[in-house]
Amino acid sequence: MEEIPLPNGDVTEGVVRVGDTVRRPVGPHSALVHAVLDHLEAVGFAGAPRFLGIDDQGREVLTFIEGEVAGRPHPSWIADEERLLSLAGLVRALDDAMIDFGFPDIDTETHPDPPGIPPPQQRTFEFIGHRDITPENVVWRDTEAYALIDFDLVRPCSRMLEVQNALMYWAPLSHPRDRDPDQIDLDVPRRCRLFADAYGLSREDRAILIDDLIYGTERSWHLMRDRAERLGGGWARMWDEGVGDQIRRRREWLLVDGPAVTAALLAE
Numbered sequence: 001m002e003e004i005p006l007p008n009g010d011v012t013e014g015v016v017r018v019g020d021t022v023r024r025p026v027g028p029h030s031a032l033v034h035a036v037l038d039h040l041e042a043v044g045f046a047g048a049p050r051f052l053g054i055d056d057q058g059r060e061v062l063t064f065i066e067g068e069v070a071g072r073p074h075p076s077w078i079a080d081e082e083r084l085l086s087l088a089g090l091v092r093a094l095d096d097a098m099i100d101f102g103f104p105d106i107d108t109e110t111h112p113d114p115p116g117i118p119p120p121q122q123r124t125f126e127f128i129g130h131r132d133i134t135p136e137n138v139v140w141r142d143t144e145a146y147a148l149i150d151f152d153l154v155r156p157c158s159r160m161l162e163v164q165n166a167l168m169y170w171a172p173l174s175h176p177r178d179r180d181p182d183q184i185d186l187d188v189p190r191r192c193r194l195f196a197d198a199y200g201l202s203r204e205d206r207a208i209l210i211d212d213l214i215y216g217t218e219r220s221w222h223l224m225r226d227r228a229e230r231l232g233g234g235w236a237r238m239w240d241e242g243v244g245d246q247i248r249r250r251r252e253w254l255l256v257d258g259p260a261v262t263a264a265l266l267a268e
């Protein structure tokens with residue numbers, strides 16, 4: 001059967017559609033991904049691909065989910081508030097569905113922190129979360145966020161971290177220079193508040209979200225550089241395209257505009 005390249009991805013080379021399936025390369029993370037997808041199928045969560053097995057070329061076989069995914073350049077609808085609310089509901093439903101999965105003892109390749117990196121934040125993890133809620137990883141049906149795809153970054157997570165991750169791309173929590181044209185003039189504090197309300201984020205989580213992200217930008221700069229050096233491929237390409245500078249600009253922007261976001265998140 002014909003293999004149709006699916007080009008919207010960030011890092012994975014060789015993602016193709018074959019009939020109503022998707023074939024993707026596997027890696028050290030895949031055992032956990034497959035267990036997560038099997039769990040979501042078992043609990044009847046519709047907003048994720050099903051894991052169908054491994055094909056004769058050793059690739060994972062997933063169901064292809066019909067719908068619309070934002071390509072590049074991103075469509076102007078990524079700024080729609082209606083979609084933002086719908087996405088918050090989908091992410092909440094996913095996270096709720098993951099609670100019973102717990103934290104299975106599955107080997108995932110972990111690397112020691114690269115030298116020079118600030119230590120990880122002290123955190124309480126609540127579930128295995130998606131942690132990569134980019135425009136390219138959401139399937140839409142009309143204005144409804146129907147499914148999340150690309151579970152390659154699933155890892156221990158909390159409600160705060162999952163919302164923080166989604167808001168980075170969808171509020172967006174980025175320097176105006178790094179936003180899509182249709183995102184430049186958005187009311188970011190308002191969008192964060194709308195998302196947090198629709199998700200149902202607690203007050204404690206709202207209070208720490210921005211400070212945690214500011215700290216996290218330091219760590220992600222080091223981690224991205226390390227991945228670019230160690231893994232090459234799409235990671236190296238992203239680094240060469242300036243993702244490191246983008247992370248630094250995010251930090252500068254958050255130091256100035258972050259307090260307004262926190263204020264909006266907490267306003268009575």
Ligand SMILES: Nc1ncnc2c1ncn2[C@@H]1O[C@H](COP(=O)(O)OP(=O)(O)O)[C@@H](O)[C@H]1O
Pocket residue numbers: 006007008009010011012013015022024049062063064065066069136137139149150152
């Ligand atoms: N199960 C799926 N259903 C529908 N589209 C998919 C599916 N998996 C991948 N795609 C499409 O292929 C693109 C790249 O796949 P993705 O799994 O996100 O790879 P990457 O790791 O490179 O980001 C996605 O942005 C989406 O457009």
Ligand SMILES: [Mg+2]
Pocket residue numbers: 008009010136137149150
């Ligand atoms: Mg992707």
